[in-house]
Amino acid sequence: xxxxxxxxxxxxxxxxxxxxxxxxxxxxxxxxxxxxxxxxxxxxxxxxxxxxxxxxxxxxxxxxxxxxxxxxxxxxxxxxxxxxxxxxxxxxxxxxxxxxxxxxxxxxxxxxxxxxxxxxxxxxxxxxxxxxxxxxxxxxxxxxxxxxxxxxxx
Amino acid sequence: xxxxxxxxxxxxxxxxxxxxxxxxxxxxxxxxxxxxxxxxxxxxxxxxxxxxxxxxxxxxxxxxxxxxxxxxxxxxxxxxxxx
Numbered sequence: 001x002x003x004x005x006x007x008x009x010x011x012x013x014x015x016x017x018x019x020x021x022x023x024x025x026x027x028x029x030x031x032x033x034x035x036x037x038x039x040x041x042x043x044x045x046x047x048x049x050x051x052x053x054x055x056x057x058x059x060x061x062x063x064x065x066x067x068x069x070x071x072x073x074x075x076x077x078x079x080x081x082x083x084x085x086x087x088x089x090x091x092x093x094x095x096x097x098x099x100x101x102x103x104x105x106x107x108x109x110x111x112x113x114x115x116x117x118x119x120x121x122x123x124x125x126x127x128x129x130x131x132x133x134x135x136x137x138x139x140x141x142x143x144x145x146x147x148x149x150x151x152x153x154x
Numbered sequence: 155x156x157x158x159x160x161x162x163x164x165x166x167x168x169x170x171x172x173x174x175x176x177x178x179x180x181x182x183x184x185x186x187x188x189x190x191x192x193x194x195x196x197x198x199x200x201x202x203x204x205x206x207x208x209x210x211x212x213x214x215x216x217x218x219x220x221x222x223x224x225x226x227x228x229x230x231x232x233x234x235x236x237x
Binding site for chain 1: 158160161162165210213214215229231232233234235236237
């Protein structure tokens with residue numbers, strides 16, 4: 001069971017994780033990753049902001065494709081991705097990836113796979129404002145490397 | 155054909171989307187990028203680093219040799235930075 005949510009609003013991690021395994025007593029473990037906005041402002045300045053732009057339609061399609069790959073690769077009972085867009089402040093939650101399976105190995109591996117792939121495939125772009133200037137966050141080679149390592153290992 | 159631009163490519167071009175009629179010599183994604191670059195300094199600046207421009211046709215990633223159809227939705231954007 002795959003659930004994808006692309007939304008402006010915040011989410012409640014406790015409610016989401018409880019909901020993932022509710023009603024399915026075959027699930028033995030739930031793994032999750034939560035991404036947060038880091039503060040990039042200089043100490044003493046007004047504070048930083050972040051705006052997340054995305055491509056409505058393609059975002060949902062890509063997240064669904066990534067989640068489908070995970071369910072084909074690992075025996076998952078449930079898989080959830082929530083990704084926010086719009087204006088965010090330091091400390092705000094950006095993304096939640098959660099996976100549920102009979103055993104921990106599938107849940108933990110699938111969760112790591114999902115966040116690594118999401119970072120290189122899902123069409124989101126971060127615009128950072130450190131209080132003085134705005135800049136588009138650059139993609140990192142380390143993110144590509146993290147996603148690539150899933151190409152030939154399980 | 156509908157063209158969509160995102161992030162700094164949108165900012166450099168100065169618009170988020172437009173509908174264009176392709177000249178007959180434009181048949182694939184690479185030729186589309188070549189043609190767009192000739193449409194003004196804003197396009198040339200946005201597409202200068204050709205290697206980092208990602209292209210999606212009908213919301214799927216494609217390569218530069220992907221053939222285009224008149225009803226396609228084509229999006230140009232920089233490498234993604236979500237998560």
